Amino acid sequence: MAHGCGRNGKDNKGGVDEGHLEATVCSPVSMPVFETISSYYRIASISQLAVAASDLDKLLIQNLPPLKKPATASPSKKKLPDEPYDRTAYWNYAADSKVAFKTLYAYCFTFAKSSPASRSIEKDTATAFWTVLLAPQYPIVTDIVEFVNEKANYKGINKDVWSMILDFCHTVKPDLSGYEADGAWPSMLDEFVQWKKEKSA
Amino acid sequence: MLYKGTTNLIIENLNRLAQEDLYPVFPTGASSEPTQQSHEAELLLKALRKVWDEHKSNVVKLSQLLNYMDRVYTTAEGVPKIQEAGRQLFLKHILQPPNAIHSHVIDAVLKQIRLEREGYVINRSAVKECVDVFIGLDTGDHGMSVYERDLKPRILSESNAFYKNEGVILLQTCDAPEYLRRVETRFISEEERTHHYLSPQTHPPLRQLLQDHLLTANLVEVISMLGSGFDSMIDTHKYDDLSRMYRLFIMVPSGIACMKKALKDSVVRRGQEINRTTSEPTAQEVDQDEPTAESSAKGKGKVKARPTAVSQTLTLALKWVQDVLDLKDQFDQLWGQSLQSDRTLESALNDAFETFVNQHERCSEFISLFIDDHLKRGLKGKTDSEIDSILDKTITVFRFVLEKDVFERYYKSHLAKRLLHGRSVSDDAERGMLAKLKVECGYQFTHKLEGMFHDMKISDDTMSSYRTYLENTTPPDIPISVTVMTSSVWPMSLAPTPCNLPSGLLSSCKSFEKFYLNRHSGRRLTWQPSLGNADVKVAFKSRTHELNVSTFALVILLLFEDLPTSDFLTYYDIHEATAISDSELQRHLQTLACAKYKILKKHPPGRDVAKDDSFSFNEDFSAPLQKIKISTVASKVETSEERKETQSHLEEERKYQMEACIVRLMKDRKHMTHNDLVHEVTHQLAGRFVPNPLDIKKRIEGLIEKEYLERCDDRKSYNYLA
Numbered sequence: 001m002a003h004g005c006g007r008n009g010k011d012n013k014g015g016v017d018e019g020h021l022e023a024t025v026c027s028p029v030s031m032p033v034f035e036t037i038s039s040y041y042r043i044a045s046i047s048q049l050a051v052a053a054s055d056l057d058k059l060l061i062q063n064l065p066p067l068k069k070p071a072t073a074s075p076s077k078k079k080l081p082d083e084p085y086d087r088t089a090y091w092n093y094a095a096d097s098k099v100a101f102k103t104l105y106a107y108c109f110t111f112a113k114s115s116p117a118s119r120s121i122e123k124d125t126a127t128a129f130w131t132v133l134l135a136p137q138y139p140i141v142t143d144i145v146e147f148v149n150e151k152a153n154y155k156g157i158n159k160d161v162w163s164m165i166l167d168f169c170h171t172v173k174p175d176l177s178g179y180e181a182d183g184a185w186p187s188m189l190d191e192f193v194q195w196k197k198e199k200s201a
Numbered sequence: 202m203l204y205k206g207t208t209n210l211i212i213e214n215l216n217r218l219a220q221e222d223l224y225p226v227f228p229t230g231a232s233s234e235p236t237q238q239s240h241e242a243e244l245l246l247k248a249l250r251k252v253w254d255e256h257k258s259n260v261v262k263l264s265q266l267l268n269y270m271d272r273v274y275t276t277a278e279g280v281p282k283i284q285e286a287g288r289q290l291f292l293k294h295i296l297q298p299p300n301a302i303h304s305h306v307i308d309a310v311l312k313q314i315r316l317e318r319e320g321y322v323i324n325r326s327a328v329k330e331c332v333d334v335f336i337g338l339d340t341g342d343h344g345m346s347v348y349e350r351d352l353k354p355r356i357l358s359e360s361n362a363f364y365k366n367e368g369v370i371l372l373q374t375c376d377a378p379e380y381l382r383r384v385e386t387r388f389i390s391e392e393e394r395t396h397h398y399l400s401p402q403t404h405p406p407l408r409q410l411l412q413d414h415l416l417t418a419n420l421v422e423v424i425s426m427l428g429s430g431f432d433s434m435i436d437t438h439k440y441d442d443l444s445r446m447y448r449l450f451i452m453v454p455s456g457i458a459c460m461k462k463a464l465k466d467s468v469v470r471r472g473q474e475i476n477r478t479t480s481e482p483t484a485q486e487v488d489q490d491e492p493t494a495e496s497s498a499k500g501k502g503k504v505k506a507r508p509t510a511v512s513q514t515l516t517l518a519l520k521w522v523q524d525v526l527d528l529k530d531q532f533d534q535l536w537g538q539s540l541q542s543d544r545t546l547e548s549a550l551n552d553a554f555e556t557f558v559n560q561h562e563r564c565s566e567f568i569s570l571f572i573d574d575h576l577k578r579g580l581k582g583k584t585d586s587e588i589d590s591i592l593d594k595t596i597t598v599f600r601f602v603l604e605k606d607v608f609e610r611y612y613k614s615h616l617a618k619r620l621l622h623g624r625s626v627s628d629d630a631e632r633g634m635l636a637k638l639k640v641e642c643g644y645q646f647t648h649k650l651e652g653m654f655h656d657m658k659i660s661d662d663t664m665s666s667y668r669t670y671l672e673n674t675t676p677p678d679i680p681i682s683v684t685v686m687t688s689s690v691w692p693m694s695l696a697p698t699p700c701n702l703p704s705g706l707l708s709s710c711k712s713f714e715k716f717y718l719n720r721h722s723g724r725r726l727t728w729q730p731s732l733g734n735a736d737v738k739v740a741f742k743s744r745t746h747e748l749n750v751s752t753f754a755l756v757i758l759l760l761f762e763d764l765p766t767s768d769f770l771t772y773y774d775i776h777e778a779t780a781i782s783d784s785e786l787q788r789h790l791q792t793l794a795c796a797k798y799k800i801l802k803k804h805p806p807g808r809d810v811a812k813d814d815s816f817s818f819n820e821d822f823s824a825p826l827q828k829i830k831i832s833t834v835a836s837k838v839e840t841s842e843e844r845k846e847t848q849s850h851l852e853e854e855r856k857y858q859m860e861a862c863i864v865r866l867m868k869d870r871k872h873m874t875h876n877d878l879v880h881e882v883t884h885q886l887a888g889r890f891v892p893n894p895l896d897i898k899k900r901i902e903g904l905i906e907k908e909y910l911e912r913c914d915d916r917k918s919y920n921y922l923a
Binding site for chain 1: 283798873875876895898899902905906912916917918
């Protein structure tokens with residue numbers, strides 16, 4: 001239960017982070033969920049929320065080194081006096097920020113779907129997410145976004161492409177080294193590579 | 202003391218012999234006449250042999266005399282026995298490099314060889330005897346003979362220079378067949394030479410020299426020689442020259458590859474020529490229509506389909522297939538006769554045919570048309586075996602076609618027409634063809650075609666029981682014959698063609714429907730009047746004719762039945778009354794009013810039917826025959842729009858086939874890597890068409906989205922999701 005909340009909490013933080021996204025696209029954070037988050041992180045004020053959000057942003061999105069954990073880590077769940085909010089979950093994520101980011105990224109797909117039944121998310125939403133989530137760490141995403149916007153034939157991004165893009169960013173460098181033509185990348189990414197090569201040629 | 206004396210004796214003797222026999226015959230160099238030179242060399246070689254023989258017999262005698270010394274003294278002192286010493290001394294005083302005799306003799310041998318290569322006759326035995334001396338003399342260096350040490354390297358380097366030059370000269374002076382002839386002679390004569398008067402062990406290196414200089418160096422030049430190379434040999438059917446070329450080329454490793462390339466190029470070039478000539482008339486038509494497209498259309502040699510008269514397409518198709526068959530025959534003959542049925546070259550041939558056949562974008566259609574034509578009329582008066590061989594040949598061309606599903610599409614529609622219109626000449630030939638296709642492409646391919654045959658047979662049975670059934674009831678006014686076609690098997694569209702049948706026909710249809718649905722409840726019958734035909738008696742002024750017309754034409758004719766002869770029906774009237782679609786109506790009106798038999802009169806007269814024309818019955822019609830078969834004006838061949846539609850249909854079908862294939866494979870294997878999967882799918886579908894890896898990838902992605910498959914963590918393989 002606690003873990004589930006944690007995921008929700010963190011992931012919704014992601015959502016809150018991108019507060020500028022069109023509200024119509026993303027399911028708004030419901031009140032009960034919000035309350036669970038607040039109690040989980042022991043957040044009582046907007047300023048505390050802001051601190052928590054910016055912590056997570058720095059850790060996961062900007063990939064900065066985590067905050068220093070206080071030496072006297074309290075075993076109890078009790079909030080330490082010098083912490084602006086309960087950072088237990090934060091430390092968990094900090095232990096392996098890569099995995100945490102992957103979970104966040106995967107969650108964002110579900111989060112961004114316009115309806116639970118749909119199999120893909122709209123192009124505009126996807127590119128907006130990529131810009132926010134991936135671009136700070138992986139510069140190649142900027143090119144991908146440009147490519148997707150330029151080509152009219154990609155209307156939606158399905159789950160497969162969504163998750164493969166993260167892998168693609170991990171594997172392929174901005175100069176396209178690490179890409180293998182006979183790999184099993186989704187054809188959209190093959191076409192992207194083609195497009196980029198032609199462009200730089 | 203005695204030993205030393207003996208050796209001195211031998212030396213003295215040798216010097217004397219050299220003085221007497223060898224020095225006088227040293228080449229004077231005075232004459233440049235080859236025969237003279239040859240003679241001089243011969244004398245020297247003979248003299249050497251004489252000296253050697255004399256020396257040998259002397260030494261043998263001495264060694265016999267001094268046998269005791271050999272046993273007691275020589276072994277103890279560690280000096281060579283007399284015989285051995287004699288040999289060494291001979292070497293030292295006659296055949297050792299600083300000695301003039303040595304170099305003169307070697308020069309003489311080389312000169313003789315060169316002279317013989319240049320075509321002069323020499324005394325081979327003299328050379329041989331001398332060479333034997335060289336071979337027999339051991340240099341004392343690991344059993345290496347003087348021949349190996351001194352003569353062989355010189356011969357080889359001399360030959361090297363000679364043939365290097367020869368290669369260049371031959372290339373400049375001879376055409377390809379002549380070149381090959383000369384080269385072959387060289388090979389034979391060199392082999393003889395080594396056999397007759399040189400050591401056999403010299404043969405391999407010499408042969409290598411020949412191969413290097415006469416073959417490997419000039420392969421490409423010879424094969425592509427303008428006006429006499431490979432291509433023109435084929436043109437002029439010079440099978441002997443070609444087999445010589447094959448014999449020679451196969452000796453060197455790069456030769457076969459070179460021939461393969463030449464062969465392939467030649468076939469592809471010829472094939473493209475055929476492609477070009479058979480699309481030319483269409484190209485001209487395009488030119489008339491769109492002059493701007495001229496260059497591009499001609500340049501490609503492929504032309505987008507244009508409405509052409511069917512007959513023209515047919516002639517083109519027949520010509521194309523016939524030409525391809527002829528070409529195939531020609532090259533098969535060549536391959537068997539001259540190329541010793543070489544497997545590598547056969548695959549090159551097949552490759553080449555595959556290349557150009559598939560470059561012709563209408564290859565499938567043309568092959569199907571060719572078969573259609575032969576099964577419809579071309580087989581009359583031919584024996585069964587002739588039919589069989591024609592069809593067999595067609596199959597060989599068909600084998601080159603990559604997009605077999607396209608062929609199937611055309612074949613299906615051609616077969617359907619043959620069956621429905623009873624145009625097929627021989628049922629056996631039809632079935633024979635089907636069997637051949639089955640062998641070639643498997644059960645799947647002919648499944649539907651067989652279904653069509655099956656339907657025809659069932660329909661016959663149904664009709665006979667329908668007639669029995671009618672005997673017991675009141676038959677409708679118009680007897681009909683029905684072919685029941687399984688909709689999934691026949692290529693016709695399922696959608697009913699609009700046509701208002703007259704009441705007489707309708708009641709016939711109803712009667713059959715009642716009968717049929719009684720026997721097979723739950724089935725649905727859709728009438729396809731567009732495919733039927735009818736016999737109708739028409740009373741003209743002069744006499745009554747029995748006309749065989751299509752069902753549509755019948756429906757049109759019946760509109761005029763009760764009309765006063767002078768009355769007109771406008772196009773619009775007919776359209777209203779029959780509800781036949783515009784294109785079909787125009788076609789059938791054209792048949793009735795503008796073709797060979799003018800049953801109707803068109804106002805105003807003309808060749809094409811326009812929407813504001815009107816028609817009247819042509820009472821004055823007369824024809825010599827009582828029964829007239831009025832064949833419908835053929836519809837135009839596929840227009841480019843139709844073609845596009847066919848294409849998209851095809852692509853759709855291929856998508857399903859790829860998906861089905863992927864799912865089948867994954868269900869079986871549960872887990873596969875991406876490359877394996879693509880490879881397997883390509884392999885399995887190769888019998889029908891060649892799938893593009895990118896398309897397969899897209900299908901895989903589609904299946905991932907539909908959650909039939911999932912990606913594994915390594916990103917390069919997939920799991921099947923049950």
